[in-house]
Amino acid sequence: MAIFEIQSYIGTIFEIQSYIGTIEKNVSLYEEKNFDKRIEVIDFIGFQVIDQMEELLRKTAQPDKLISLKYRAEKVKAELEEIDINLFQRLQANIRMERYTGKKFKSLINEYVDFNLDYNEHQEETGYDNLDIFINGLSPFQTMPEQTKDLEPEMVYYQKTPARIVFELVEKSHFKKEDVFFDLGAGLGQVAILVNLLAGITAKGVEFEPAFCDYARDCAAELNLSNVTFINVDARKADYSDGTIFFMFTPFKGEILQEVLAMLRKESLLRKIKIITYGPCTAQVALQSWLDCATPADDNVYKLAVFSSF
Ligand SMILES: C[S@@+](CC[C@H](N)C(=O)[O-])C[C@H]1O[C@@H](n2cnc3c(N)ncnc32)[C@H](O)[C@@H]1O
Structure with missing residues (x-):
């Protein structure tokens, strides 16, 4: 190594050492309620500190000091992650016992995540944040299932609606307790599950991919959410006879969307319905x-649009 490389190497090690030392001594990070701060640190250690140390390890002939520092960084990261694992296990158990419904669920989230729905107004793409990390943590299963069926050209692949958009949806929808919410193209079921937890209404998901549908069903069963159901069917063949609010995060386009809209129009002749869209299908x-x-x-398609039948 050239002299300036050695100097920068020592400087980097010194910085990492002092950062890890500060984290180890920061008691507030180990308090369960400080989820937001902890996530930033876990991310920083995972993506910056450890990556940087791996890069240095590739360059050095005397790795001992660096290996022990990397071990310290991994240890502190694992300790912080452990706090979240225990937190989520406890919260899942409480959801199962129906301790968090409606307002209680929302205030529970506010205790841990600082989020502002006004931010949605200015967001021009999906974009995920700490609220998504928190909501993902509440899911009893963390591994996404493999897709088993090919999508038709007009069907859109799975992408999750950001959690803050679902929170906004619930706020804007003024649900009545007899409302029945449908997520068309429900993916892994998060929207239907969140709507049920936040608003307490019956929620259903229609999903084409059987593996996604099974996953969503298992999540709802594991959380003891008896008013959340998932139907594994093409949205063109689903039964919407009890639906009053239909959500679509662009699940399909073109003729499929047209066909499904025609089905919803028929339903609208029997009762008033709302359709809420997110993404390009809004147009x-x-x-x-x-x-x-x-x-x-609004030209921004990554804003919720609420439509009502006449
Ligand atoms: C953009 S993702 C939305 C997922 C979910 N609604 C969410 O927001 O988290 C679209 C989903 O629609 C599903 N899908 C596509 N075409 C479908 C169809 N004809 N019937 C039912 N589901 C469909 C896809 O498999 C995918 O899971």
Whole structure:
């Protein structure tokens, strides 16, 4: 190594050592309620500190000091992760015992995550944040299942609606207790599960991919959410006869979307319904003459749009 490389190597090790020392002594990070701060540190250690040390390890002929520092960094990261694992196990058990419903669920989240729904107004793409990490932690299963079926060209692959968008949806929808919420193209089920937890209403998910549907069902069963069901069927063949609020995070496009909208129009002749969209499908839904858009027209498709049947 050249002299300047050695100096920068020593400087980096010194910085890492002092950062890890500060984290080890920061008692507040070990307090369960400080989820937000802890996530930042876990991320920083995982993606910056350990990566940097691996890079240095590749360059050095005397790795002992560096190996023990890397071990310290991994240990502190694992200790912080352990706090979250225990936190989520306890919260899942409480959900199972129906201790967090409606407002209680929302205030529970507010205790741990600082989030601001006004931020949604300015977001021009999906974008995930600490609220998503927290909500993911509440899921009893952490490994995403493999897709088993090929999607047709107009069907859209799985992508999760950001959790803050679901929170906004619940706020904007003013659900009545008899409402029945449908997520069309429900993916792993998070939207239906969150709507049920936040609003206490019956929630159903329609999903084409059997492995996703099984996963969503298992999550709802594991959390003891008896009013959340998932139906493994193509949205063109689903039964919407009890639905009043239909959510779509662009699950399909073109003719499939048109066909499903025609089915929803038939339902709207029997009772008033709402359709809430997120993503590019909003433009096609906005062209339906039988729907009134309750939200101001906006070019940003990554904003919720709420439509009501006349
Ligand atoms: C963009 S993801 C949305 C996932 C979920 N709604 C969420 O927000 O977390 C679209 C989902 O729609 C599903 N999908 C696509 N075409 C479908 C169809 N014809 N019927 C039912 N589900 C469909 C896909 O498998 C995928 O899981």
